[in-house]
Amino acid sequence: MHLLKKLIATGIFALGMAxxxxxxxxxxxxxxxxEMDWASAEMFAHIDKVVLENGYGCxxxxxxxxxxxxxxxxxxxGEPDVAPELWINAVRTALDAATEEGRxxxxxxxFSDTGEEGWWIxxxxxxxxPDIQTVSDALARPDLFPHPEGGGGGLYTCPSGWxxxxxxxxxxxxxxxxxxxxxxxDPGSGGALAGSxxxxxxxxxxxxxxxxxxxxxxxxxxxxxxxFDTPHDNDEWNSCTSQEDCADPQKNSWVVSSVxxxxxxxxxxxxxxxxxxxVKRALPNSTINAxxxxxxxxxxxxxDAAFYFLENYTExxxxxxxxxxxxxxxxx
Numbered sequence: 001m002h003l004l005k006k007l008i009a010t011g012i013f014a015l016g017m018a019x020x021x022x023x024x025x026x027x028x029x030x031x032x033x034x035e036m037d038w039a040s041a042e043m044f045a046h047i048d049k050v051v052l053e054n055g056y057g058c059x060x061x062x063x064x065x066x067x068x069x070x071x072x073x074x075x076x077x078g079e080p081d082v083a084p085e086l087w088i089n090a091v092r093t094a095l096d097a098a099t100e101e102g103r104x105x106x107x108x109x110x111f112s113d114t115g116e117e118g119w120w121i122x123x124x125x126x127x128x129x130p131d132i133q134t135v136s137d138a139l140a141r142p143d144l145f146p147h148p149e150g151g152g153g154g155l156y157t158c159p160s161g162w163x164x165x166x167x168x169x170x171x172x173x174x175x176x177x178x179x180x181x182x183x184x185x186d187p188g189s190g191g192a193l194a195g196s197x198x199x200x201x202x203x204x205x206x207x208x209x210x211x212x213x214x215x216x217x218x219x220x221x222x223x224x225x226x227x228f229d230t231p232h233d234n235d236e237w238n239s240c241t242s243q244e245d246c247a248d249p250q251k252n253s254w255v256v257s258s259v260x261x262x263x264x265x266x267x268x269x270x271x272x273x274x275x276x277x278x279v280k281r282a283l284p285n286s287t288i289n290a291x292x293x294x295x296x297x298x299x300x301x302x303x304d305a306a307f308y309f310l311e312n313y314t315e316x317x318x319x320x321x322x323x324x325x326x327x328x329x330x331x332x
């Protein structure tokens with residue numbers, strides 16, 4: 001009898017919380033969320049849609065997005081309301097100004113251990129050669145990282161048009177890559193760059209070059225990021241390392257990749273405690289890598305990955321209050 005009373009009381013409490021949620025979140029209104037054009041950002045956009053619609057009563061419209069167009073539109077037009085995964089280094093100065101004026105707001109740093117960019121080698125190469133810890137260590141071993149066309153070592157850079165190509169090429173010069181017997185390899189596309197890692201793993205061959213996390217590739221193929229073994233010089237990075245006309249590049253470490261959810265003041269003022277969810281929403285790269293690998297293996301959409309995460313992981317329980325969690329679980 002005592003157990004029955006407890007169950008009834010719990011049910012009444014849950015219903016009460018759900019009712020409270022409906023009243024508290026009814027004013028959220030219509031919110032636009034940028035669905036950026038890469039896998040992790042697509043997934044986060046759909047997670048936000050499910051949580052904000054079902055947990056907080058918002059009306060969510062997903063709109064196409066990309067780093068520069070979305071950031072510019074948010075600063076100039078105040079829309080979209082939410083950019084779930086904005087790599088802000090390229091527009092940091094302008095975004096800082098917009099946040100100081102109160103037009104935009106930094107919410108969660110969506111990758112809890114930041115975005116990771118740099119030069120990597122396969123983990124099996126690192127395990128077999130524990131002395132290779134830095135970029136200079138790798139450049140001293142062209143025999144381990146042969147160029148696919150022969151004649152020395154090869155370093156994979158980014159495809160043309162990506163800013164990381166400029167940084168990689170300049171750092172290659174700064175660290176004496178050519179003098180060490182290496183040549184730059186332009187993969188031609190992001191897909192080809194990913195494919196070169198997969199092929200190296202399949203053949204257990206050496207691979208050395210630029211990549212970033214979180215990504216599906218690093219979820220499937222463990223890689224070791226090498227240290228540049230020099231302090232990061234931000235002035236050098238901004239004036240030369242990342243620039244096309246860098247005449248005399250100096251040794252430098254890769255800039256830390258700041259990746260935030262950015263929201264407009266409209267969202268902050270009108271989303272109610274939905275803003276509390278946004279400022280808590282963050283995942284480690286290891287979890288995101290695994291989710292993106294699942295997405296890739298199953299040829300799934302960003303929406304599929306969002307539902308897979310919400311149904312199979314529990315991290316999100318800490319991002320929402322009890323009433324919102326009940327409503328979201330009922331909607332899954």
